[in-house]
Amino acid sequence: MIRAAVWIFWKDITLEFRGRELLLPAGVFGLLIAMLYGFAFDPTRNGLHGMFPGLLWLGIFFASFLAVGRAFSVEAEASGQLLLAPIDRGAVFLAKLGLNVLLTLVLAAVMTPAFSILLQVSLPQDTGGFLLVEALGLVGFAAAGTAMGALSAQTRLRELLLPALLLPFTSPLLLGVVSATEGLYGQQAASSSNWVLLIAIFDVIYIIVPVLLFEFLTEV
Amino acid sequence: MRYLRWISLPLWITALYLALVWVPDERSLGVSYRIFYIHLGMAWTALLALSANFVVSLFVLFKRNRREQLDHYAQATAEVGLLMTTATLASGMLWAKVAWGAYWTWDPRLTTTAILWFLYAGYLLLREAIDQPQKRIVYSAVYGLIVFIDVPIVYLSVRWWSSIHPVVFTNTGINISPQMLVAVIFFFFATLFFGLDLITLRAKQQALRQQLERLREQRLGELGY
Structure with missing residues (x-):
């Protein structure tokens, strides 16, 4: 199962490397969000500092939509040929999850410094903690996005449906990462550790549950 | 099952009488609190309907030979759940x-209810957007399962979040008297x-519609279309 997953993952990476269909548009969109936030909320104003965690995470989530929705649409457009392969269906899901985790991590790695520079807010002092929050948050978002992407790819609307399904679904995750980041800035009485735990629980549930249910999706 | 109507109708009449006439005004909220009876009944029924959707979705996935009949109930529970959630939100907002x-x-309960509304609006959107019947049945069941598991996580996160942020309006608690309790129970069973x-x-209705489609296709086949 792992071997098959790695091969599918590698196939998608090769496709992305040749076609640059996901990261480039999503990355440009991500940087644009930072620019537009800069226009909309004057960075020289004082209040922006308190809003920074929320702005950053919303930006990353929105840009990630462009990337995570494509993972399964690509296969749907190829008429689901991948499902003819005699492999465990869970492997397909894991491979797509791996791809989405990688894509969102790259996006966040580009967008986080860009947001910090353009909005003139320095990143939290606790770099290790911040990286942990980013990594766990993005894994959760990628897992939820892969699950909902697998569902929406088979609809008439394809990725258009994804925001309506994914945004309410990931609302606890958004609350978690924003609050944890605020905690790292020392803005809250409550520590980030509770929130990190909540994000981790979300991650574990939404990696395991879709892997178990994915088999049903490929039957029909 | 027509007898359900003949149970719910007298329950509604009694419950309305109890809530609007029989029960006295509340000390601090006066007459306005009476919306609370319908609000609570709708909220509980909504939760029960959506929990039923979860159970039916499980059966849809594992009882392969009865998928179609079960799916009618999956759709019905989600729709009624969403309807009741809408009524809960509307009555709650008026009361608030x-x-x-x-x-x-x-407020955590309010926010969770709103997110619940969006989650199940997504369920109906997903159903609407899939043309193949078999696919629609299985995909919406998988979505139903995934989403229902999300609800406690949503509630937990929203509660933590709002416990940190300042609370502007405090919850005026209602001490339920025995008389009120009777009205609450009647209203709950009426809405249930x-x-x-x-x-x-x-x-x-969905089963009949499906039957009609089958007959139409069959007849068209006989006519050689």
């Missing part, structure tokens, strides 16, 4: 305006049987 001074507060009636009616 009177009791707390604003239509919306970021109303919901059950709607669910069975809707599921039956």
Whole structure:
């Protein structure tokens, strides 16, 4: 199962490397969000500092939509040929999850410094903690996005449906990462550790549950 | 199941009488709190309908030979659940305006209900967007399962979040007297049987529609189209 997953993952990476269909548009969109936030909320104003965690995470989530929705649409457009392969269906899901985790991590790695520079807010002092929050948050978002992407790819609307399904679904995750980041800035009485735990629980549930249910999706 | 209607109708009449006439005004909220009876009944029925959707979705996935019949109930429970959630939100907002001074507060229960509404609106959107019947049945069941598991996580996160943020409006608690409790119970059963009636009616309607489509296709086949 792992071997098959790695091969599918590698196939998608090769496709992305040749076609640059996901990261480039999503990355440009991500940087644009930072620019537009800069226009909309004057960075020289004082209040922006308190809003920074929320702005950053919303930006990353929105840009990630462009990337995570494509993972399964690509296969749907190829008429689901991948499902003819005699492999465990869970492997397909894991491979797509791996791809989405990688894509969102790259996006966040580009967008986080860009947001910090353009909005003139320095990143939290606790770099290790911040990286942990980013990594766990993005894994959760990628897992939820892969699950909902697998569902929406088979609809008439394809990725258009994804925001309506994914945004309410990931609302606890958004609350978690924003609050944890605020905690790292020392803005809250409550520590980030509770929130990190909540994000981790979300991650574990939404990696395991879709892997178990994915088999049903490929039957029909 | 028509008898559900003959249970819910007298329950509604009695419950309305109890809540609007029989029960005295509340000390601090006066007459306005009476919306609380319908609000609570709708909220509980909504939760029960959506929990039923979860159970039915599980059965849809594992009882392969009865998928189609079960799916009618999956759709019906989600629709009735969403309807009741809408009614809960609407009545809650009206009451909040009177009791707390604003239509919306970021109270954990309110926020969770709103997210619940979006999650199940997504369920109906997903169903609507899939043309193949078999695919629609399985995909919406998988979505139903995934989403229902999300609800406790949503509630937990929203509660933590709002416990950190300042609370502008405090919750005026209602001490329930025995008289009020009777009205609450009547209203709950009235809405519950109303919901059950709607669910069975809707599921039956879907089954008939499917039967009609089959007959039409069969007839068209016979005519050589």
